[in-house]
Amino acid sequence: MSEEILINVTPRETRVGVVENGMLQEVHVERASRRGYVGNIYKGRVQRVMPGMQAAFVEIGLERAAFLHASDIVRPAISSVEEEESGGNGNGHVPSISELVHEGQEIVVQVVKDPISTKGARLSAHLSIPSRYLVLLPHARTLGISARIEDEVERQRLREVLGTLIGADAVEGNRLGYIVRTNAEGQGAESLAFDVTYLGKVWRVVQENIAKARVGERVYEELSLPLRSLRDMLNEDIEKVRVDSRETFERVARFVHKFMPQLDDRVEHYDGERPIFDLYGVEDEMQRALKKDVPLKSGGYLIVDQTEAMTTIDVNTGAYLGTRNLEETVYRTNLEAAQAAARQLRLRNLGGIIIIDFIDMTDEEHKRQVLRMLGKGLARDHAKTTVYPMSALGLVEMTRKRTTESLARQLCEPCPACNGRGMLKTAETVTYEIFREITRAVRQFNAEKLLVMASPSVVSRILEEESAAVAELEEFISKSIRFQAEEHYSQEQFDVVLL
Missing domain, CATH: 3.30.420.60 (eRF1 domain 2)
Known part of the structure; x- marks a missing residue:
């Protein structure tokens, strides 16, 4: 490839x-x-403790206070070297947030999710500093191997190599924790030793920065893009x-x-x-990734719809008729759609809950093959994904880890004409809104004449198709009405002026 x-x-x-x-x-x-904050470490101050949410809001110098959940606050590290796929915290019990922090407390935290939409950044007190082959976990005292390294012999080799390297590594008498990244597969002891030394130096600088930093100051900055x-x-x-x-x-x-x-x-x-x-x-590909529809080579297509709660991907056969029977046509379309959907998730950087609505299939083997194709397409995705079995309705639920805004939300903003609804009121609907506003205005204020300013499409419709209605309205309110087309008005925008 x-x-x-x-x-x-x-x-x-x-x-x-x-x-x-x-x-x-x-x-x-x-x-x-608008450079992202993920990976940056700050000295913060607890602003508010919310026991009902098991969370606290922390001031770290950003526009909005950031969110810190109780499960993301450092607790006593585990005492023995054991395998931790994600640098876990050592026990399943989460104490009350009130036991962990109090308002006004200074705390060192790391941004794990950028501010998205109206939400502030998500924080963790479980600090991690990545290098090429390793991730340093200063408070974890654990040795983990990436789950993507599947060969057990290689996993054991890496565990032994790193165990030897970190045996002598200490900061203030406490051994540091590490996770071996997927990139480390096949690497020798020299490469890992280089990273251990590098991360040790970085952590010492971070500690020095923490000691002298004021609240809201950054003590470690993630690398540029x-x-x-x-x-x-x-x-x-x-x-x-x-x-x-x-x-x-x-x-x-x-x-x-x-x-x-x-x-x-x-x-x-x-x-x-x-x-x-x-x-x-x-x-060109980026422009296409901002559209809702994704054409498939077979003639079918996907509709990708991103909402606040989740992203849905709808699969349609479109112009694809197939050559054999309906089940075969549906199966071929779904196979292609599974591959295309996996690519779109990466390309558009879609995260959170994702629902893929495949076309209904009756053959269980076909369903398994479609799921297998989706898994294959996601295999090269750097973001963590979890795919659940297909439901009776042909829906596949999945999650994809989201740390930054999607491509569309980075490059676009809600349409000022429809305020993000994705639809505009018809000229007919706006016409009748204008008629109601005229009736309301003349009841409240005295005026001899009225001027209505609206978009050309609405004014054109009123003068051509609603001329009889306008005449009736003028007779009803005993006032004359003049209409003026404004090129810069959107279809939903209008003003009724009393003269």
Whole structure:
């Protein structure tokens, strides 16, 4: 499989695209004005404790107070080295939030989810600092192996190598905890030792920053988007990393040489006249990813609908008629849809609860194959996904970890004409609203004439199709009404002026 990472840099915006076999799979956007906070560590102060929610709101210097749940507050670390897939906290009991923090208390926290929509950032007091192959867990004293490394022999080897390396590593007498990342599979002791040393240095700097920081100050900043992307995604499968900015290329090259010297030759500066995202068709793919409909090669299509509560993906056969029978047609469409849906989740960065409404199938084997195809498509997704069995209605429920806004919510805003409803009132509906407003206005105020300003489509309809109704209304209120088309008015907008 041919896989490339494209880095496009402009003064105020950086974009990273992941292209597999010539097709865009992921795109990440970071703007100077709205750089994300995930991974940053702050010294905060507890603003409010909410026992009913088992949570506290913490001031960390952002626009809105951030949310900290009781389960995300550090508790006594487990005492023995054991396998922890996610750096767990050692016990299942969650004390009352009132026992853990109090208002006015200073606390060191890390952002695990950016502010999304009207919600503040989500915090954790379980700090973690990632490197190329490891994640440092300063308060956990645990050794974990990524669940994506499935070979038990390799898992045991990594456990032994890291166990040897961290045996001598101590900070103030306490051994630090680590998780071995998926990237570490097949890596030797030297590579892991480098990361252990690097993370130890970073943690010492963080501790120094914590000691002197004031409330609301950042004590650790996550890497910028280009470096973060390479740290998490660059491996032997990536054929090329192309960067269209000389300054960013030099910074990326230094980073790769330091942490991944064996991949030095994969990074190159792109200096072509044609923009790099245009050359690979990324701009067009991004525009398509903002639409609700996703055409399938067979003639079917998906409808992707993102709401506050969840994202739904509806599968339709469309123009695809198949060649054999209805069940076969449905099966083929669903197979293609499963693959396309997995790609759209990555491309659009959709998270939270996701419902995929496949076309009804009666054959149980067909259902299993469709789920298998969906799982296969999600296998290369860097975000954690959980897929549940297909329901009797043909619905597949799944979750995908969300840490940042979706692509659409990063690049778009609600339509000012419909306020995000996705629909406009018809010209007929607005016409009758105008008639009611006229009747209401003349009952409240004295005026000889009325002027109605509205969009051209509404005024045109009133003068052509509702002229008789206007005459009746003028007779009823004993006043003349003049209509004026305003080009800049939306279809729902109008004003009734008393003259």
